[in-house]
Amino acid sequence: MGLQEFLPEINRRDFIKTVVTVSAMLGLPYGMSEALAATAENPDKRPPVIWLHFQECTGCSESLLRSSHPEVATLILDMISLDYHETLMAGAGHQAEQSLHDSMKANYGKYILVVEGAIPTRHDGIYCKVAGKTAIDSLKEVAAGAAAIISMGTCASYGGIQSVGPNPTGAVGVGELVKDKAIINIPGCPPNPYNFLSTVLYYATFDKLPELDSMGRPKFAYGRLIHQHCERRPHFDAGRFASAYGDDDHSQGHCLYKLGCKGPVTHANCSVVRFNDVGAWPVSIGHPCIGCTEPDILFKSAISDKVQIHEPTPFNSYAPVESANRSKGIDPLTTGIVGLAAGAVVGAGAMLGKKLPDAAQKEEGHEKSE
Ligand code: FSX
Numbered sequence: 001m002g003l004q005e006f007l008p009e010i011n012r013r014d015f016i017k018t019v020v021t022v023s024a025m026l027g028l029p030y031g032m033s034e035a036l037a038a039t040a041e042n043p044d045k046r047p048p049v050i051w052l053h054f055q056e057c058t059g060c061s062e063s064l065l066r067s068s069h070p071e072v073a074t075l076i077l078d079m080i081s082l083d084y085h086e087t088l089m090a091g092a093g094h095q096a097e098q099s100l101h102d103s104m105k106a107n108y109g110k111y112i113l114v115v116e117g118a119i120p121t122r123h124d125g126i127y128c129k130v131a132g133k134t135a136i137d138s139l140k141e142v143a144a145g146a147a148a149i150i151s152m153g154t155c156a157s158y159g160g161i162q163s164v165g166p167n168p169t170g171a172v173g174v175g176e177l178v179k180d181k182a183i184i185n186i187p188g189c190p191p192n193p194y195n196f197l198s199t200v201l202y203y204a205t206f207d208k209l210p211e212l213d214s215m216g217r218p219k220f221a222y223g224r225l226i227h228q229h230c231e232r233r234p235h236f237d238a239g240r241f242a243s244a245y246g247d248d249d250h251s252q253g254h255c256l257y258k259l260g261c262k263g264p265v266t267h268a269n270c271s272v273v274r275f276n277d278v279g280a281w282p283v284s285i286g287h288p289c290i291g292c293t294e295p296d297i298l299f300k301s302a303i304s305d306k307v308q309i310h311e312p313t314p315f316n317s318y319a320p321v322e323s324a325n326r327s328k329g330i331d332p333l334t335t336g337i338v339g340l341a342a343g344a345v346v347g348a349g350a351m352l353g354k355k356l357p358d359a360a361q362k363e364e365g366h367e368k369s370e
């Protein structure tokens, strides 16, 4: 492809840092990062990848390549052999078709197929054609020779925005059409490139796919709710909510639940891994999570719709919140936390456990008086 020529080389320190981050994300025991590093550095372990695009915005590839810190993109492109990628490859037309078929033939049964975008099925799939073939036919043809399939993004995983009612093209995810292959879904609109990198590195190192949840997502990345690791969680538990964009509570970084945040029902690791290695994710910049990893939420409920909270109270083990000096009052149902147990500390975007200054001071005073 030659695309690596446009990306800066990754230095040893950043390489090790990225691999250790991946190892921690995967929940591997201490020391396993060496095995991952050995895989990433071994050209013989480089899995051939064919990457198809169907109905989508290409944001999945964009988010991977536009990282402001290029370690992840560099590492991904260094450790896979990207044989065919419609929006990145230099070739076009017959030349591109030839390279697709050459790659399939040379690596039949061994390549990873990455699919980006949904597949339209209505009217025999005429709404998406590449090289004169429908997306349905291309998918089935390339899937037949794949060792495994990665559905990159919510569109390829579950249909995404194209499948929103009335779904005029009959858009579906890969799993609706391919039933005889291992499929791993990496949803998100777009998904976090670290989740793709970790999945590929795990597969190349251990020759098997990571454990999946009931929605076909790797548990290491989608095993927990955003709400469990959100830095605004102390505000949720203390009843401090923004009610409008730009109001005092919003300006002070309070919880976005009343603005429609879907974090309480969305499984993803955005709040821990964050995006582009700059420590940003939707909620940290003041926008509610829109549930982009969840097939039944993304674009299927309004951004402002509030989700049902089934367990509004924090765990009993959390310290109590004092409410005496709060003029706005605190819902007794939601009291109970000042400390945020942030869980895994991962990479540059890691979230650290913290206490709210005013509540923490009161708690200390409380302890002293006992
Ligand atoms: Fe879909 Fe990816 Fe959203 Fe876009 O290609 S998951 S519309 S970010 O780009 O497929």
Ligand code: SF4
Residues within 6 Å of the ligand: 226, 227, 230, 231, 232, 233, 234, 236, 254, 255, 256, 257, 261, 262, 263, 264, 283, 289
């Ligand atoms: Fe964070 Fe949203 Fe949960 Fe509030 S509702 S704590 S903003 S995830």
Ligand code: F3S
Residues within 6 Å of the ligand: 188, 189, 226, 266, 268, 270, 271, 281, 282, 283, 288, 289, 290, 291, 292, 293
């Ligand atoms: Fe998507 Fe919500 Fe993360 S909108 S990027 S799952 S914070």
